[in-house]
Amino acid sequence: MDDRDWTILKVLYEQRNITKTAQLLFISQPALTNRLQQMEKEFGVQIVQRKSRGIEFTPEGEYLAKCADEMLLKTNKIKDHVLNLRNKVSGTLRLGVSNYFTRNKLPGILELFKNQYPDVEFKVVTGWSRDVLNLIYNQHVHIGFVRGDYPWGDRKQLIFEETVCIASREEINMDDLPNLSRIDYQTDYWFKSLVNDWWIENFTHPPVIGMEVDKVETCREMVIRGLGYAIMPSLVLEGIPNINKINIRDKNGNPILRRTWMYYHEEALELNLVKAFVQFMEAVDLSEPL
Known part of the structure; x- marks a missing residue:
């Protein structure tokens, strides 16, 4: 069993469908089926059973699939520490990043870091902040960028904060x-x-929701067209002219802020790669466009 085999088991267990798994892993169905057969031969057990609506894992196959995360994590840690023995900043930095931070800040950050450390590669997983929190908690990534004040018991660094505003085309x-x-x-x-x-603190009646869209960028475009108002973080409106913005405040008159944090485990600083990136983030100014 190699990394590819454990990855196949992990994805197949999530998808429960050979066709979808093959597509996600960019391999042919015959190749995936052949790898499964080789795994079954190696362990001497049947891993999956074909059903009319996909596949079903046998008890032995389910056990192996649940071992996949542990095996992949262990392999990544071994690779990290072997590269760390070179006493240089190199290897693959694994990042979990919230969706909006990925689109608006991450490309510039990675470009600047890559310029300083050309031997570094990146593996980036994006998603909602709660999902990123799970990734960093389970050590599937070295560092997580999370928007919002989610509880975290290990090392963290405030990256930047922004106001939350009511945005509209007209006053x-x-x-x-x-x-x-x-x-x-x-x-x-x-x-x-x-x-x-x-x-709830400010009004006794619920809002009139005239439109619901998939993401904040779509919402911003609707606001620009004068189709309604929205409540959004100010970063979303960076560089957008002719938009009326009113920062919302708490009952004490203080601006309500949307904070972005960098979370990581203390032990991750033992890796030259992670330590260099953390130090880099301490120096970079995210209040300006990158």
Whole structure:
């Protein structure tokens, strides 16, 4: 069994479908089936059974699939430490990054870091902040970039913070918000709770949701067209002219902030690669476009 075999088991267990697994791993179905047969021969057990609606793992196959995460994590740690013995900054830095940070900040960060350390490669996994938190907690990535104040018991660094604002093309009166059409978008649970709590503190009637879209960038474009107002982090509107913005505040009059954190485990600093990246992030200025 090599890394590729454990990866096949991991993805196949998640998908429960040979066709989808082959597509995700960019291999042919016959090649994937052949690898499964080789694994079954190696362990002397049947791993999966074909059913009319996909496949079903045998008890032995389910056990092996559940070992896949552990084996892949162990292999990554071995590779990390072998490269670390060279006493230079090299290898593959594994990052878990929230969706919006990936689109707007990460490319510039990685370019600058790569310029300083050309022997470094990157593996980036994106998703909602709660998913990134799970990735870093389970050590599937070296470092996680999380938007929102999620609880974390190990090392963390505040990367930047931004205000949360009401955005509209035309000037609006805050008192009129319950009667105006709002554009909502899919976002993480933490931010949705933050906005809901603010609304409840300030209004007795629910908002009028005139439109729901898939992501914040789509929402921004709707706001630019004058199709309603939205409540969003100010970074989303960076460089967008002619948009009216009103920062929302808590009951004490303080601006409500959306913070982005860098989370990592203390033990990860033993790797030259991670230590160099953490030090790099301490020096980089994210308040300016990269």
